[in-house]
Amino acid sequence: TMPFRHKNTRRIEGLDSNxxxxxxxxxxxxxxxxxxxxxxDISPPSYVKEELAKVxxxxxxxxxxxSFGHSSLVKALSQVYEKVCGRKIDPLTDILVTVGxxxxxxxxxxALIEEGDEVxxxxxxxxxxxxxxxxxxxxPVFIPLRCKNDGNSASSADWVLDPAELANKFNSKTKAIIxxxxxxxxxxxxxxxxxxxxxxxxxxxxxxxxxxxxYEWLVYKGNKHIKIATLPGMWERTVTIGSAGKTYSVTGWxxxxxxxxEYLIKHLQVVHQNTLYTCPTPLQEALAQAFWIDYKRMDDxxxxxxxxxxxxxxxxxxxxxxxxxxxxxxxxxxxxYFMIVDVSTLNVDLSDVDEKQxxxxxxxxxxxxxxxxxxxxxxxxxxxxxxKQFEKYIRFCFIKKDSTIxxxxxxLKNWNKQ
Amino acid sequence: xxxxxxxxxxxxxxxxxxxxxxxxxxxVEFVKLxxxxxxxxxxxxxxDFPAxxxxxxxxxxxxxxxxxxxxxxxxxxxxxxxxxVLAQFFEKLLGRDLDPMTNVMVTVGxxxxxxxxxxALVDEGDEVxxxxxxxxxxxxxxxxxxxxPVFVxxxxxxxxxxxxxSSADWQLDPAELASKFSERTKAIVLNSPNNPLGKVFSRGELGLxxxxxxxxxxxxxxxxxYEWLVYDGRQHIRIASLQGMWDRTVTIGSAGKTFSVTGWxxxxxxxxxxxxxHLRTVHQNSVYHCATIAQExxxxxxxxxxxxxxxxxxYFVQLPKELQQKRDWLxxxxxxxxxxxxxxxxxxxxxxxxxxxxxxxxxxxxSDEPYDYRFAKWMVxxxxxxxxxxxxxxxxxxxxxxxxxxxxxxxxxxxxxxxxxxxxQKWKQEKAS
Numbered sequence: 001t002m003p004f005r006h007k008n009t010r011r012i013e014g015l016d017s018n019x020x021x022x023x024x025x026x027x028x029x030x031x032x033x034x035x036x037x038x039x040x041d042i043s044p045p046s047y048v049k050e051e052l053a054k055v056x057x058x059x060x061x062x063x064x065x066x067s068f069g070h071s072s073l074v075k076a077l078s079q080v081y082e083k084v085c086g087r088k089i090d091p092l093t094d095i096l097v098t099v100g101x102x103x104x105x106x107x108x109x110x111a112l113i114e115e116g117d118e119v120x121x122x123x124x125x126x127x128x129x130x131x132x133x134x135x136x137x138x139x140p141v142f143i144p145l146r147c148k149n150d151g152n153s154a155s156s157a158d159w160v161l162d163p164a165e166l167a168n169k170f171n172s173k174t175k176a177i178i179x180x181x182x183x184x185x186x187x188x189x190x191x192x193x194x195x196x197x198x199x200x201x202x203x204x205x206x207x208x209x210x211x212x213x214x215y216e217w218l219v220y221k222g223n224k225h226i227k228i229a230t231l232p233g234m235w236e237r238t239v240t241i242g243s244a245g246k247t248y249s250v251t252g253w254x255x256x257x258x259x260x261x262e263y264l265i266k267h268l269q270v271v272h273q274n275t276l277y278t279c280p281t282p283l284q285e286a287l288a289q290a291f292w293i294d295y296k297r298m299d300d301x302x303x304x305x306x307x308x309x310x311x312x313x314x315x316x317x318x319x320x321x322x323x324x325x326x327x328x329x330x331x332x333x334x335x336x337y338f339m340i341v342d343v344s345t346l347n348v349d350l351s352d353v354d355e356k357q358x359x360x361x362x363x364x365x366x367x368x369x370x371x372x373x374x375x376x377x378x379x380x381x382x383x384x385x386x387x388k389q390f391e392k393y394i395r396f397c398f399i400k401k402d403s404t405i406x407x408x409x410x411x412l413k414n415w416n417k418q
Numbered sequence: 419x420x421x422x423x424x425x426x427x428x429x430x431x432x433x434x435x436x437x438x439x440x441x442x443x444x445x446v447e448f449v450k451l452x453x454x455x456x457x458x459x460x461x462x463x464x465x466d467f468p469a470x471x472x473x474x475x476x477x478x479x480x481x482x483x484x485x486x487x488x489x490x491x492x493x494x495x496x497x498x499x500x501x502x503v504l505a506q507f508f509e510k511l512l513g514r515d516l517d518p519m520t521n522v523m524v525t526v527g528x529x530x531x532x533x534x535x536x537x538a539l540v541d542e543g544d545e546v547x548x549x550x551x552x553x554x555x556x557x558x559x560x561x562x563x564x565x566x567p568v569f570v571x572x573x574x575x576x577x578x579x580x581x582x583x584s585s586a587d588w589q590l591d592p593a594e595l596a597s598k599f600s601e602r603t604k605a606i607v608l609n610s611p612n613n614p615l616g617k618v619f620s621r622g623e624l625g626l627x628x629x630x631x632x633x634x635x636x637x638x639x640x641x642x643x644y645e646w647l648v649y650d651g652r653q654h655i656r657i658a659s660l661q662g663m664w665d666r667t668v669t670i671g672s673a674g675k676t677f678s679v680t681g682w683x684x685x686x687x688x689x690x691x692x693x694x695x696h697l698r699t700v701h702q703n704s705v706y707h708c709a710t711i712a713q714e715x716x717x718x719x720x721x722x723x724x725x726x727x728x729x730x731x732x733y734f735v736q737l738p739k740e741l742q743q744k745r746d747w748l749x750x751x752x753x754x755x756x757x758x759x760x761x762x763x764x765x766x767x768x769x770x771x772x773x774x775x776x777x778x779x780x781x782x783x784x785s786d787e788p789y790d791y792r793f794a795k796w797m798v799x800x801x802x803x804x805x806x807x808x809x810x811x812x813x814x815x816x817x818x819x820x821x822x823x824x825x826x827x828x829x830x831x832x833x834x835x836x837x838x839x840x841x842x843q844k845w846k847q848e849k850a851s
Contacts, residue, residue: 006604006637006666008696009541009563016699020494043486052711056477063464063681067446099526099705106704114434131703136434208432252490252710267433270441274558276530277445280709281681282477 069097070284076291101243101256111267117175124381142383176208187333214243440558457802476718496524497713528685538696544604551811585617616762643672766829789821
């Protein structure tokens with residue numbers, strides 16, 4: 001027999017590894033309290049589940065819908081975001097519905113990024129940004145968030161970009177910068193001033209902005225989510241990405257959207273029509289109905305967009321308290337549903353662990369085995385140069401029901417008893 | 419001094435070069451036309467009859483059941499209950515053991531499965547053989563992957579003794595096919611049963627393709643979404659089960675076509691791990707997870723079919739039986755007005771020669787649109803009947819080879835097919851008077 005010559009294409013060379021492969025096996029073990037993967041174990045709101053049940057009974061909703069987004073959904077999205085952005089959004093030309101925000105990131109990058117381009121990625125970053133940029137043939141250029149107070153961080157607001165350092169990353173090859181606010185994993189909510197620094201550079205260098213805003217509704221007291229697309233000169237160069245999974249606690253619906261000017265979105269639509277063509281119909285219809293319900297009460301504190309945020313804020317506060325009592329140093333997030341924690345304070349000696357992995361990987365594995373609690377190592381979210389800077393942090397997810405946090409509490413309270 | 423908004427507009431080509439030449443899409447235009455004008459839509463391929471009760475029940479059960487975790491992420495490469503039952507099912511059909519974790523992957527419809535195949539396996543400079551007429555996405559997907567499509571046509575060999583033409587009469591010329599294989603050939607795309615013609619490749623025809631694949635060490639991307647829709651006692655043969663083919667074939671399937679739920683967008687690939695591992699890499703870097711609930715329901719649908727396999731109550735027995743009848747009605751309707759149907763052996767599509775109706779739509783010399791495009795557009799606007807021009811399924815270079823044919827979808831309720839018949843009859847009468 002001939003030797004098998006068929007290997008992977010160049011575009012996916014080196015992109016096969018995945019941090020989750022190591023850590024999601026853990027999720028299957030029920031004896032482990034899983035605060036690792038960003039998976040809500042709280043129930044989505046009942047009306048969201050009811051809308052999907054209603055949809056299941058309608059025949060035509062089991063067949064193909066409009067390629068770029070089911071009509072009622074894009075209409076609902078345009079209404080919600082017109083209200084938020086204060087500008088007209090055309091549901092047919094300015095919006096693309098995708099398979100999760102993940103699909104929006106992919107469509108945007110495939111549409112607008114190619115070999116010869118550089119894309120600025122802020123570290124730590126949601127792990128798919130780097131491989132997606134590489135798959136498009138472009139070069140990721142990293143810039144880290146740095147802790148203001150000499151490593152003594154109590155809040156996500158302590159983590160900032162150095163404006164001069166950022167400016168140095170821009171050059172004539174820079175095609176785009178990927179912004180994630182509220183930020184995963186740190187939970188930082190970029191301020192207007194910080195966004196203005198980024199915007200000024202985008203305009204100066206004629207660069208696009210890919211703005212991942214999946215956690216847009218999850219901002220805690222004293223903070224406001226600002227859309228960079230609403231800053232002067234930015235609508236024309238920004239694709240803003242949102243997620244049903246994060247908005248309604250339905251990560252398994254895998255619906256997301258890209259919103260931006262027609263002349264950018266049309267290219268995302270071309271990618272979409274050549275990759276998966278349509279997104280599932282029943283889920284889009286149910287999501288549209290859920291959006292109408294909340295659109296009508298957007299001025300009301302009971303709107304799910306705000307009520308979820310309040311619910312998560314108290315979980316955040318509880319988790320932060322428990323972690324501090326166990327001797328860990330949490331970085332309290334201003335937004336999102338993740339919290340990073342400095343574990344170096346515990347001085348757990350893992351030097352005898354053979355593997356050439358960063359400290360946080362070893363710590364998480366040790367914590368899973370000895371404490372039955374899981375998290376994600378932060379160096380999974382960094383480029384090669386900054387792993388050392390972030391290897392004392394691990395990430396916890398707190399969009400968990402009370403009983404899960406209760407179980408975590410037991411572990412954390414008993415942490416120091418050996 | 420430029421104002422912010424002027425300065426802000428991108429001053430260089432903003433889109434990536436991989437989008438060159440793939441921006442046009444026939445469906446965007448024809449779906450819009452159908453939505454606007456059609457009274458009877460036999461155009462886009464989707465059933466207008468309900469999905470089977472047992473499947474929508476499974477969906478409702480999944481929703482009503484205790485666990486709200488079905489609203490959260492499942493396993494990225496496929497919901498465990500679904501990949502397990504797919505492995506069980508296809509083990510029987512392919513006659514080999516299948517590992518659900520490595521030999522099966524779930525995708526967002528067969529469409530995304532195709533995308534993963536091309537992105538994972540086709541590099542710049544690779545040639546990919548596509549048999550014409552073809553499901554239109556193959557060509558742009560090959561191009562987007564930097565590959566070069568190489569076309570080989572099915573040629574109509576009119577049957578002797580006045581018999582009606584069948585999709586079986588459209589055949590590859592073996593020497594012509596062999597000539598398309600070069601050292602740059604990476605893969606051939608096979609679609610059996612074939613959309614749009616409805617051809618069901620015979621064992622002999624598949625054997626020919628297989629031999630060439632083995633000889634030239636070429637991969638086979640086998641789009642078998644209509645695998646259950648075969649008529650007149652014909653058998654669907656899976657090329658992956660032929661000698662030397664398992665190791666080089668990715669077989670694609672679709673819940674949308676299998677269970678009449680095109681809007682659920684659940685598809686899958688079955689193949690050897692050493693090919694699927696690369697599809698997994700593409701999948702994890704493009705969509706990562708597929709929606710959970712529909713996968714749960716489809717898994718239950720397959721469980722039922724596993725138990726009823728080969729029995730009369732099996733949906734895979736009932737659906738082709740019903741569709742064969744609908745095919746025959748449509749054939750009768752078209753015969754009745756002088757359009758000449760090519761009898762499909764499979765799928766729910768039928769291609770017909772519309773030459774007798776050409777006088778209604780005058781030819782326009784030097785038009786940049788093939789005749790059948792103009793005919794189909796005129797027909798939907800003036801007669802309210804939507805169908806798709808056959809040249810939509812040909813490469814740019816060959817669009818004018820067959821311009822007298824249009825494709826009808828017959829996966830429609832009796833009432834729809836009757837209404838189509840009424841339109842055709844009225845049209846014929848108008849021509850006569």
